[in-house]
Amino acid sequence: MKRIISVFCLAFLFITTYTSCAPAAARYQYADTAMGTIMQFNLYAGSEDSANAFAETATDMLTQLEEELLSWRLETSEIYRINAVAGSGQATALSEKMVSILTECLDMWEASEGAFDITLGELTRLWQIDAVAAGEVEKGTYRVPSAEEIANALSHCGSDKLNMDSTGATIVVLADMQLDLGAVGKGVALDEISILLSNYPDITGAVISAGGSVLVYGTKPDSSSWNVGIVNPFDTSATIGTLTLEGSGWFVTTSGDYERYVEVDGVRYHHILDPATGYPVQNNVRAVTVLTKKGQTGDMLSTACYVLGVEEGMKLASKYNAEILFVLSDGSVKMSQGMEQYFHSNE
Ligand code: FAD
Ligand code: MG
Numbered sequence: 001m002k003r004i005i006s007v008f009c010l011a012f013l014f015i016t017t018y019t020s021c022a023p024a025a026a027r028y029q030y031a032d033t034a035m036g037t038i039m040q041f042n043l044y045a046g047s048e049d050s051a052n053a054f055a056e057t058a059t060d061m062l063t064q065l066e067e068e069l070l071s072w073r074l075e076t077s078e079i080y081r082i083n084a085v086a087g088s089g090q091a092t093a094l095s096e097k098m099v100s101i102l103t104e105c106l107d108m109w110e111a112s113e114g115a116f117d118i119t120l121g122e123l124t125r126l127w128q129i130d131a132v133a134a135g136e137v138e139k140g141t142y143r144v145p146s147a148e149e150i151a152n153a154l155s156h157c158g159s160d161k162l163n164m165d166s167t168g169a170t171i172v173v174l175a176d177m178q179l180d181l182g183a184v185g186k187g188v189a190l191d192e193i194s195i196l197l198s199n200y201p202d203i204t205g206a207v208i209s210a211g212g213s214v215l216v217y218g219t220k221p222d223s224s225s226w227n228v229g230i231v232n233p234f235d236t237s238a239t240i241g242t243l244t245l246e247g248s249g250w251f252v253t254t255s256g257d258y259e260r261y262v263e264v265d266g267v268r269y270h271h272i273l274d275p276a277t278g279y280p281v282q283n284n285v286r287a288v289t290v291l292t293k294k295g296q297t298g299d300m301l302s303t304a305c306y307v308l309g310v311e312e313g314m315k316l317a318s319k320y321n322a323e324i325l326f327v328l329s330d331g332s333v334k335m336s337q338g339m340e341q342y343f344h345s346n347e
Contacts, residue, residue: 116300
């Protein structure tokens, strides 16, 4: 299975351009799909061979991450195995990596006072917003769940029902519920890619993007700054501005209501859910971008701060030493003081 997948990836992966830059390193670009989104690798490398080798290894690693750890669809993953026995009282053994991922998720659940919650799987399946975005629900057939269905699904959610023993590396899920790591998977993936990059000295710089999450690594051949555009939620073909970043190891993560949503009778139902109500978050936020030094932290924070809104979101971001920028429904932008040095508006 794995071999078929990696051969399949290789068959279409190593596409596109090779642009000459400075004498030392050239730019190589790759794209692939993983975790329901497009992964793009822009690599500055001393040779095409090392760029190809990295892209191949990283692609295999992403497949492995999904198959062995994170997927809620594949029976081979730890999350699938945890979900399969949820509510039965049975403990599931956890890998060291999963203990680390879940520990951080539970810390964020506490710090966000429940706004970030990885136990919303039953609710996300009920709302089916990802299925709509993936084209799996036929246009015009979407039905907004009833208040009763939402209340029922919500009653099965809550990270307080997770009993993790990090010493024994097991977890018992105390209710019949489903874990959903959709809000952290890409951040975890970028952390792994960042570690992998450090094993390839010939790759001196990289921009890796996974949907709304971007890692900038190393330096450009001409030593200029990295620029990461921030999408305009009102016109997703445009940006509102750019984050200008010096140095290596920055993660820029955005959560918004403009990519995964369905509109019914003029109401937009998007994929970020309020664990307090079971409904898509309804506040004045259209998008949140956070700047961190760790991918998982950024991914968790962007989701949590979307739920919390500007005031509480700013406080949470500062607890994690993250900078944050909100685009609000009236088109205004609010950001942490520290973000001002990085953000350059198009206006
Ligand atoms: P984020 O804000 O980072 O996350 C939003 C997602 O987190 C929601 O879609 C939901 O899953 C969950 N969530 C919602 N509210 C909360 C909350 N309050 N607290 C915590 N979590 C919340 N998409 C597909 O269409 N098809 C696939 O086959 C598919 N497979 C995937 C496999 C993996 C391993 C991962 C990590 C993701 C996959 N996805 C897939 C994408 C996934 O379903 C999410 O839509 C996506 O990760 C959302 O990322 P985001 O950065 O846009 O939003
Ligand atoms: Mg997230």
